[in-house]
Amino acid sequence: MTNGLPAMDGPGPSVDPDRLRRDVEFLAGEPRSRRRSPRAMERAEAYVHDQLLRAGWRVERQPFDLRWRLGSTDRHGHRALALKPRLHHRLRGANLIATRPGAVDGPTVLVGAHLDSVSGSPGADDNASGVAVVLETARLLSALPVPPPVTLAVFDMEELGLIGARHAAGELNRRHRVRGMICLESVGYFTDEPGTQRLPAGFARAFPEAAAATRANGYRGDFTLVVHRRSSAAAAEVWRRAAAAASPALPGLLLRDPRPDGPAGLLIGLAVPPVNHLGRSDHAPFWNRRIPALMLTDTANFRNPHYHRPTDEPQTLDFERLAAVTAATVTTAVSWPGD
Structure with missing residues (x-):
């Protein structure tokens, strides 16, 4: 047992798929974006804030006002590019950071997901599914008599180039040492149909073992991809077993990004597109600061035909499997391997 939760070989914490469904249905009622649909974004943020408070967490809204930031476009469209550069003149948004009252002030494990969606898409999978896991994690951890060293984050402006996470990575590490980070990025779409899982161009050459495992499974989209680096390999195995x-x-299909943590890894990714796909979400700014991190994903546009489209709606998700994603995430957060 770890902090009252089952260890990685146990049955896992009890997760309610119906609560996950209700969270996703509320958040994915319409597209939400600080710039393109601000009222919807405000409603979504208020809902997340309220749910975290109800679960007994202390919630801090951390606004940011940034100028001349290189990012990307949040226009809808099924095709995802590893790089969609755009220079933003000014970006004003806010992250939500939640901690448990009474938790020890020290190194923490961060569990996070982005709240915004692209224009024109309600974003049930991308990324109401990830936020729903964060909210359910809050509820499960609130039942523990001793608060574990876990912090929760809901990031803004991921679709504009990881803007909120880039800001939070620096702010959080200044306040508390972040010893590990779990990023939930599009985690609710699964299918048992053969031939539904696609691979990025050049993937088989860069990652032959993962490609062979996908091929042996009939290219079924029935797994969660656990992207990690050497620094987070042990945590990835904890998640897989949980x-x-x-x-x-x-x-859980483990995929190791061969790049080192720190700025060198970012530069290598610019030169090797198949590898750069592994840094397309909010874990990347933590890697760039040499913080061990995992990205959990259903692989988004490489599986989900509704990615970044108006049809990315709650009824397309598998909430039973999403509950299992949540259970494994909670167990990993409270039993993150030692430094």
Whole structure:
């Protein structure tokens, strides 16, 4: 047992798929974006803030006002590019950071997901699914008598180039040492149909073992991809084993990004597009600051035909498997391997 939760070989914490569904249905009622649909974004932010408070967490809204930031476009469209550069003159947004009252002030494990969606898409999978896991994590951890060293984050402006996470990575590490980070990026779409899982161009050459495992599985989109680096390899294995304990229907496919943590890894990714796909979400700014991190994903546009489209709606998600994702995430957060 770890902080009252099952260890990685146990059955996993009890997660309510109906709560996950309700969270996703509320958040994915319409597109939400600080720039393109600010009222919807404000409603979504207020909902997340309220749910975290109800779960007994202390919530801090951390606004930011940034000028001349290189990012990307949040226009809708099914095709995702590793780089969609755009220079933003001014960006004003806010992250939500939640901590448990009574938690020890020290190194923390961060569990985070982005709240915004692209224009024209309600973003059920991308990324109401990830935020729903954060909210359910808050509820489960609130039941522990001793608050574990876990911090929760809901990031703004991921679709504009990881803007909120880039800001938060620096702010959080100045206040507390972040010893590990779990990023939930599009985690709710699964299918058992053969031939539904696609691979990026050049992926098989860069990652032959993962490509072979996908091929042997009939290219079924029935797994969660656990992207990690050497610094977070042990945490990735914790997550995989916890997912297997939570549900036999949720295999975890581990994929190691060969790049080093720090700025050198970022520069290598610019030169090797198949590798750069592994840094397309809010874990990347933490890697760039040499913080061990995982990205959990259903692989987004490489599986989900509704990615960045108006059809990315709650009824397309698998909430039973999303519950297993949550259970494995909670177990990993409270039993993150030592430094």
